[in-house]
Amino acid sequence: MKYGFVLPSGDARAAADTARAAEDAGWDGFFVWEPVWGHDAWVCLTAAAMVTKRIRLGTMLTPISRMRPWKLASETATLDNLSGGRVILAVGLGAPDVGYEQFGEVTDRKTRAELMDEGLDILTGLWRGQPFSYEGTHYKIQPTEFMPPKPPIQQPRIPIWVVGAWHRPKSMARVLRYDGILPNVMTPEGEHRPMTPDDVREIRAYVEANRTATTTFDIVAEGTTPGDKPQEAAEIVRSWADAGATWWIEALWSAIDPDDGINLARRRVEQGPPRI
Numbered sequence: 001m002k003y004g005f006v007l008p009s010g011d012a013r014a015a016a017d018t019a020r021a022a023e024d025a026g027w028d029g030f031f032v033w034e035p036v037w038g039h040d041a042w043v044c045l046t047a048a049a050m051v052t053k054r055i056r057l058g059t060m061l062t063p064i065s066r067m068r069p070w071k072l073a074s075e076t077a078t079l080d081n082l083s084g085g086r087v088i089l090a091v092g093l094g095a096p097d098v099g100y101e102q103f104g105e106v107t108d109r110k111t112r113a114e115l116m117d118e119g120l121d122i123l124t125g126l127w128r129g130q131p132f133s134y135e136g137t138h139y140k141i142q143p144t145e146f147m148p149p150k151p152p153i154q155q156p157r158i159p160i161w162v163v164g165a166w167h168r169p170k171s172m173a174r175v176l177r178y179d180g181i182l183p184n185v186m187t188p189e190g191e192h193r194p195m196t197p198d199d200v201r202e203i204r205a206y207v208e209a210n211r212t213a214t215t216t217f218d219i220v221a222e223g224t225t226p227g228d229k230p231q232e233a234a235e236i237v238r239s240w241a242d243a244g245a246t247w248w249i250e251a252l253w254s255a256i257d258p259d260d261g262i263n264l265a266r267r268r269v270e271q272g273p274p275r276i
Contacts, residue, residue, distance in 0.1 A: 001237060001240075001245065001246065001247070001248060002029065002246065002247050003026075003027050003028050003029070003237075003247070003250070003274065003275065004028060004029030004030065004031055004056070004058075004247055004248070004249045005018075005022050005027050005029070005250045005265075005268070005269055005273075006031040006033065006060040006249055006250070006251045007030070007032050007033075007044075007265055008033070008253050008265060009039075009262065009265075010039065010044075010261070010262050010265070011039045011044070012039065012040075012043050012044045012046075013047065014262050015032055015039075015044035015048050016047035016048050016050065016051045017266075018048075018266055018269055019048035019052050019057070020048075020051045020052055021266060021269050022269045023052045023053070023054055023055040025269055025270055025271070025272045025273070026272050026273055026275075027055060027272070027273050028055065028247075028273070029055060029056040029057070029058065029247070029249075030055050030057055030058075031057075031059060031088075031249065032044045032045060032059060032060070033059065033060055034059050034061065034063065035098065036098060036102075036103050036105065037103065041059050041062070042075040042076075045057045045058070045059075045079055045087075046079060046082065049079060049082050049083040049086070052083075054086075055086070056086050056087070056088050057079065057086050057087055057088070058087060058089060058090055058161075059089060060090050060249065061091060061092045061161075061182065062092075063091070063093060063094025063112075064091045064116050064119040064120065064123070065093060065094065065112035065113070065115035065116045065119065066105045066112075066115075067119060069118070069120075069122035069123050069139065070126060070141075072119070073123045073127060074149060076089055076123075076158055077126075077149050077150065077151060077152045077158075080152035080153050080158055081152065084153065085152070085153035085154045087152070087154070087158050087159075088158070088159050088161065089158055089159070089160050089161070090160075090161040090162075090180075091116065091120065091160060091161070091162055091163070092116075092162065092163030092182065093109065093112045093116060093163065094112075114137060114138060115138055116174075117174065118134075118136040118137065118138050118139050120160070120174075120177075120178070121134060122141060124157055124160075129148065129151050130143055130145060130148050131143035156215070157179075159179040160178040160179050160180070161178070161179065161180035161182055161218060162175045162178050162181060162182065163181075164183055164184065164203075165184050165186050166183050166184065166185050166202070167186065167202075172206065176207065176211045176213075179215060179216065180217055180218030180219065180220060180246075180247075181207070181217075181218070181219055183199060183203055183219070183220070185199050195221070197239045197240055197242070197243035200221065200240060200243035200244050201243045203219055203244070204219060204243070204244035207219075217246075218246040218247050219245045219246055220246070220247045220249060221237075221240040221247070222248075222249040222251045223248075223249075223250075223251065224250060224251065224252060225237065225250060225274040227267070227271030228271060230272075233274030234275060234276050237274045237275075237276060238276050241276055248273070248274065250268065250273070250274070252264060252265055252268060
């Protein structure tokens with residue numbers, strides 16, 4: 001089990017300071033969210049990379065359907081080189097109620113899913129290098145020799161974690177093509193429900209039975225633990241680890257207030273991860 005912390009709010013300086021504190025406290029990953037309009041995630045992660053040496057750096061999460069895939073490919077490859085190969089990219093459809101309509105972003109779920117699939121094709125294709133061409137419904141790309149950047153340090157690619165709707169076959173088929181799942185558990189009626197360790201066991205068995213790639217695959221669990229009660233915190237994450245989760249993400253989404261959120265996040269980071 002590895003342990004990550006997602007910063008619920010804060011600018012690039014706050015990200016750098018918190019990432020350094022997280023590395024010192026023994027966390028394995030540091031993540032930021034990627035808003036439609038707000039503090040830029042990749043600038044924040046770049047600031048974090050400049051003051052850390054070991055901790056993994058990523059988003060939680062990147063809604064790739066509203067990105068230009070070639071821009072995202074540039075940002076991620078650049079940061080992977082700067083950080084010495086420490087980037088993790090988490091992707092999903094995102095939440096339209098955080099400004100999509102106000103900024104003219106696509107809100108239709110089917111179209112966003114198409115854009116996500118094509119965006120991932122382009123992202124991974126560009127990471128592999130030139131010549132690269134693509135012919136899709138939404139994107140058409142021709143090879144270019146104009147100043148292509150270095151490929152990411154991590155090979156065969158930067159790890160990609162994908163939001164997967166469990167038990168939806170189409171969503172899970174997308175997940176299996178990549179390197180990890182951020183599970184979104186659905187009822188037969190199509191409603192969301194909280195994930196349980198039993199769900200993780202089922203997902204692990206499904207991945208082992210259906211994924212053909214032999215590279216590492218992560219199952220990510222998310223929640224909160226009491227930093228001042230290490231034994232209680234360990235018991236919370238132990239059930240997830242025993243079920244097959246490989247990452248625990250400490251997510252203090254309730255600390256998003258710009259005044260108090262940074263202090264709450266910094267205090268939890270300094271208490272250290274909930275190690276078993």
